[in-house]
Amino acid sequence: xxxxxxxxxxxxxxxxxxxxxxxxxxxxxxxxxxxxxxxxxxxxxxxxxxxxxxxxxxxxxxxxxxxxxxxxxxxxxxxxxxxxxxxxxxxxxxxxxxxxxxxxxxxxxxxxxxxxxxxxxxxxxxxxxxxxxxxxxxxxxxxxxxxxxxxxxxxxxxxxxxxxxxxxxxxxxxxxxxxxxxxxxxxxxxxxxxxxxxxxxxxxxxxxxxxxxxxxxxxxxxxxxxxxxxxxxxxxxxxxxxxxxxxxxxxxxxxxxxxxxxxxxxxxxxxxxxxxxxxxxxxxxxxxxxxxxxxxxxxxxxxxxxxxxxxxxxxxxxxxxxxxxxxxxxxxxxxxxxxxxxxxxxxxxx
Amino acid sequence: xxxxxxxxxxxxxxxxxxxxxxxxxxxxxxxxxxxxxxxxxxxxxxxxxxxxxxxxxxxxxxxxxxxxxxxxxxxxxxxxxxxxxxxxxxxxxxxxxxxxxxxxxxxxxxxxxxxxxxxxxxxxxxxxxxxxxxxxxxxxxxxxxxxxxxxxxxxxxxxxxxxxxxxxxxxxxxxxxxxxxxxxxxxxxxxxxxxxxxxxxxxxxxxxxxxxxxxxxxxxxxxxxxxxxxxxxxxxxxxxxxxxxxxxxxxxxxxxxxxxxxxxxxxxxxxxxxxxxxxxxxxxxxxxxxxxxxxxxxxxxxxxxxxxxxxxxxxxxxxxxxxxxxxxxxxxxxxxxxxxxxxxxxxxxx
DNA sequence: ATTCTCGTTTCATAGTTATTAGGTCGTCAA
DNA sequence: TTGACGACCTAATAACTATGAAACGAGAAT
Numbered sequence: 116x117x118x119x120x121x122x123x124x125x126x127x128x129x130x131x132x133x134x135x136x137x138x139x140x141x142x143x144x145x146x147x148x149x150x151x152x153x154x155x156x157x158x159x160x161x162x163x164x165x166x167x168x169x170x171x172x173x174x175x176x177x178x179x180x181x182x183x184x185x186x187x188x189x190x191x192x193x194x195x196x197x198x199x200x201x202x203x204x205x206x207x208x209x210x211x212x213x214x215x216x217x218x219x220x221x222x223x224x225x226x227x228x229x230x231x232x233x234x235x236x237x238x239x240x241x242x243x244x245x246x247x248x249x250x251x252x253x254x255x256x257x258x259x260x261x262x263x264x265x266x267x268x269x270x271x272x273x274x275x276x277x278x279x280x281x282x283x284x285x286x287x288x289x290x291x292x293x294x295x296x297x298x299x300x301x302x303x304x305x306x307x308x309x310x311x312x313x314x315x316x317x318x319x320x321x322x323x324x325x326x327x328x329x330x331x332x333x334x335x336x337x338x339x340x341x342x343x344x345x346x347x348x349x350x351x352x353x354x355x356x357x358x359x360x361x362x363x364x365x366x367x368x369x370x371x372x373x374x375x376x377x378x379x380x381x382x383x384x385x386x387x388x389x390x391x392x393x394x395x396x397x398x399x400x401x402x403x404x405x406x407x408x409x410x411x412x413x414x415x416x417x418x419x420x421x422x423x424x425x426x427x428x429x430x431x432x433x434x435x436x437x438x439x440x441x442x443x444x445x446x447x448x449x450x451x452x453x454x455x456x457x458x459x460x461x462x463x464x465x
Numbered sequence: 466x467x468x469x470x471x472x473x474x475x476x477x478x479x480x481x482x483x484x485x486x487x488x489x490x491x492x493x494x495x496x497x498x499x500x501x502x503x504x505x506x507x508x509x510x511x512x513x514x515x516x517x518x519x520x521x522x523x524x525x526x527x528x529x530x531x532x533x534x535x536x537x538x539x540x541x542x543x544x545x546x547x548x549x550x551x552x553x554x555x556x557x558x559x560x561x562x563x564x565x566x567x568x569x570x571x572x573x574x575x576x577x578x579x580x581x582x583x584x585x586x587x588x589x590x591x592x593x594x595x596x597x598x599x600x601x602x603x604x605x606x607x608x609x610x611x612x613x614x615x616x617x618x619x620x621x622x623x624x625x626x627x628x629x630x631x632x633x634x635x636x637x638x639x640x641x642x643x644x645x646x647x648x649x650x651x652x653x654x655x656x657x658x659x660x661x662x663x664x665x666x667x668x669x670x671x672x673x674x675x676x677x678x679x680x681x682x683x684x685x686x687x688x689x690x691x692x693x694x695x696x697x698x699x700x701x702x703x704x705x706x707x708x709x710x711x712x713x714x715x716x717x718x719x720x721x722x723x724x725x726x727x728x729x730x731x732x733x734x735x736x737x738x739x740x741x742x743x744x745x746x747x748x749x750x751x752x753x754x755x756x757x758x759x760x761x762x763x764x765x766x767x768x769x770x771x772x773x774x775x776x777x778x779x780x781x782x783x784x785x786x787x788x789x790x791x792x793x794x795x796x797x798x799x800x801x802x803x804x805x806x807x808x809x810x811x812x813x814x815x
Numbered sequence: 816a817t818t819c820t821c822g823t824t825t826c827a828t829a830g831t832t833a834t835t836a837g838g839t840c841g842t843c844a845a
Numbered sequence: 846t847t848g849a850c851g852a853c854c855t856a857a858t859a860a861c862t863a864t865g866a867a868a869c870g871a872g873a874a875t
Binding site: 816817818819820821822823824825826827828829830831832833834835836837838839840841842843844845 | 854858861866867870871874
């Protein structure tokens with residue numbers, strides 16, 4: 116580690132006295148020329164001068180004023196209508212009671228190890244960082260280098276940090292239960308974000324929940340695409356109907372979609388094609404965000420309440436420093452799923 | 466001003482040596498008992514010990530590490546699909562280059578003067594605060610007490626702070642121009658957030674733009690409601706069609722909506738009722754957010770790009786301290802509007 | 816009991832920073 | 846020319862902090 120620079124060195128470099136440097140760096144302005152003031156600060160900062168006596172970064176268990184937020188790659192701040200904005204709302208609700216505020220650090224793509232250090236090096240330490248969604252392991256390790264409590268929501272990084280997530284199995288089970296009770300036996304899957312583990316979890320859960328009830332999910336009616344927005348829901352429904360073709364006897368009567376946004380897209384597709392929901396097709400989504408109820412018809416849906424996910428995450432972060440460092444026990448919370456019957460599901464036709 | 470406390474005083478208070486205090490406050494952990502470490506930090510912080518050599522606050526043109534964000538009442542973080550998330554994206558884009566991050570302070574409702582002081586009293590000062598939307602003057606004054614640069618987007622508080630906003634007149638003019646060119650002469654307004662000045666500005670702009678072209682906006686076809694979300698668009702369209710009644714001869718052929726969300730709601734209403742867009746009705750929105758293009762049909766729309774609004778706001782904040790305090794000149798920026806022809810507008814029927 | 820070891824703390828002092836009284840150098844008016 | 850003044854800066858030194866070597870004390874090993 117290079118030796119720290121001293122005020123005297125700064126003074127020598129500029130040909131002034133150490134006294135002057137001291138005065139300037141402590142903010143004295145009267146009786147000091149603007150030129151000196153600026154030059155001295157400039158040299159001080161450029162040479163990485165740091166104050167003596169205390170490095171606030173090392174303060175233990177001091178509640179910091181900030182919690183950082185990092186998003187998985189592929190998301191930008193301006194596409195938030197999904198789950199994560201609810202998570203943030205939950206975080207905010209709890210954290211504001213401790214006068215902690217949340218700060219957005221960036222997305223997986225915007226950040227690398229170097230940038231993270233730059234970003235966090237100089238300011239007061241964060242209470243923790245919440246990672247929204249699934250990020251690469253290398254990225255997670257880079258975050259780990261920061262020696263800050265990490266917490267991953269809607270994804271887990273086993274062994275690397277805490278996590279809070281939804282109960283996918285239960286959500287899908289609630290949906291299937293409801294649809295089977297209505298008489299549905301032929302299901303379709305409208306899948307999005309298919310590269311994410313989350314998609315696989317939901318689809319697998321669907322297969323298993325159907326299997327338990329002696330129903331097989333026909334691969335022909337499993338449509339999955341890369342993203343998970345409204346348009347993708349529309350496209351999936353389109354593709355699904357193409358696969359169904361003219362033989363309607365075996366066509367699925369219940370569509371389960373990866374999330375609420377896609378369900379809305381699929382619903383719009385149905386409206387355009389004159390497919391009546393819920394009379395002909397029942398539509399349900401694994402979701403519990405605002406999109407389910409933002410407009411009629413409300414979506415039949417089940418998932419863990421993302422606001423609760425955020426609230427639990429916040430509680431975990433607030434607690435984390437009481438015991439902290441020693442007992443590095445990682446917590447994985449699974450939030451219970453809630454089911455809501457909407458206007459997009461009904462008894463099977465005929 | 467009270468005299469600053471020294472390491473030796475901390476040491477005396479705890480009955481340890483100054484050396485130990487020095488080691489601890491510089492973050493040394495090996496060979497130091499946890500008890501000492503915590504006690505020393507605790508006393509140091511409690512007594513307001515500050516490091517020597519430099520007070521970064523006084524650095525000239527020192528950028529703070531944070532910009533605060535405050536939302537108008539009536540919005541929560543989890544209902545962001547609208548304009549402001551784009552604004553935040555723009556802020557982020559520019560600010561991250563200066564290693565500044567944004568931090569959410571709360572909504573107009575969550576905050577009062579006292580809370581603001583609590584929130585900001587102890588941490589390093591903010592580079593500035595961005596106020597999203599229209600807030601009460603008393604709230605704005607409370608913010609003013611913080612002695613931080615303020616900037617209002619999508620609203621202006623004349624004489625109190627900077628502002629950056631869209632060019633409503635131009636947006637509406639572009640829309641009207643486009644629709645009139647297509648032959649439309651009978652217009653309807655689907656208005657939302659009617660209590661906000663923004664709504665009035667847009668509606669007035671529409672009246673004026675039509676007047677210039679010798680078209681009168683029939684008050685019968687001006688529908689305005691309190692909120693401005695998808696459902697409200699649906700409801701407005703519903704109400705509008707009720708007012709049209711059976712006499713279709715004078716029915717409006719062009720619907721202009723307050724924003725994109727409401728246009729989507731109105732579009733869904735049209736789909737349900739079998740009203741064909743754009744064949745029977747042309748639909749346009751004052752908007753430039755993702756909602757315009759998130760799914761087909763793209764909306765015909767015009768407005769200032771909210772991301773640009775955010776970017777300009779960020780630039781203003783970064784600049785604001787170079788000259789800063791002395792010349793307290795308030796800036797009001799108006800961002801040019803962009804028009805985009807979508808799939809929801811077409812030549813008038815007949 | 817003695818010696819060793821290890822974790823913790825202090826001593827002693829070199830290295831840095833704060834502060835006050837005073838110096839230098841233009842400028843301006845008598 | 847002179848001296849008063851103000852803006853800017855430094856010398857000198859008091860005050861504070863950092864750090865390697867040494868000390869201390871509680872077990873563990875001999």
